[in-house]
Amino acid sequence: MSAALRNRSVDLAPLVSRVVILDAHLHGARLLGDVVKQLGSREVVIETDRDLAMETVRSIEPTLIFTEMTAGLDGLAFVRTLRRSTLGCRQAPVIMLAAEPTASRIRQARDAGVHEFVRKPYTSAEIIRRIEGFILRPRGWLENRHYVGPDRRRFSAESFHTPKRRRSDQSGGVARLQIAI
Known part of the structure; x- marks a missing residue:
């Protein structure tokens, strides 16, 4: 077991219980599958075809999905x-x-609605992180006419303190401007 796996600070098993990997490169997908299995995954399904991957997603309801951005697979269209x-x-x-x-x-x-983007080659520590x-x-x-997916604002967490610029970010719904004199 690698040092990255031993030094985990969070139990990842619930998030990786059922994983689908859509990748045209079967060897790389198997290596990634081995990493998530070491994290506690019960089921890892590897698909090399976008349509088959969508059918697999329908049948097993995965808790985590990896997809490749390959022209032949079109991972963006899948997402x-x-x-x-x-x-x-x-x-x-x-x-x-x-x-x-x-x-x-x-x-x-x-x-397209992707949570994270990882550059190949990657390490198991990067995947775990x-x-x-x-x-x-x-x-x-977020769901609207043009976008469906996770909030793309990287620092939308409460722990990140900056001036609130959107009315919806303001408490009470009314935007107030503070001017320093």
Whole structure:
């Protein structure tokens, strides 16, 4: 067992009980599956086809999903379909994996409803850190005409103190401006 697995500060088993991995590279998906099994996963299903992955998601209702941002798989379309579905697992955390992330790809993943974005190659410590992030810093859920997914505002937690800029962030719903003299 690696040092990263021994030094976990949070029990991750409930979040990784049923995991779906959508990846065109079977070998890499199996290695990722081994990592989540060591975290306490009871069921890991690996799919290499987007349509089969959606059927698997319907049948097992995963608690965590990993998907690759490969042109052949189109993980972004998979996440958009999942988020706009009526499935019980549509709010499950999704981690997007990519070999060549660019700022535009990261924005596309965020706008599709992905929780986290991980660059390949990754370490088991990186995967564990991202999963712990879901537990330690949960995000709200947003649904509107243009976006369905986790709150994209990175610092929307109560522990992050900044001036509130949105009326909805203000207590009482009324925005007040304070001017320093």
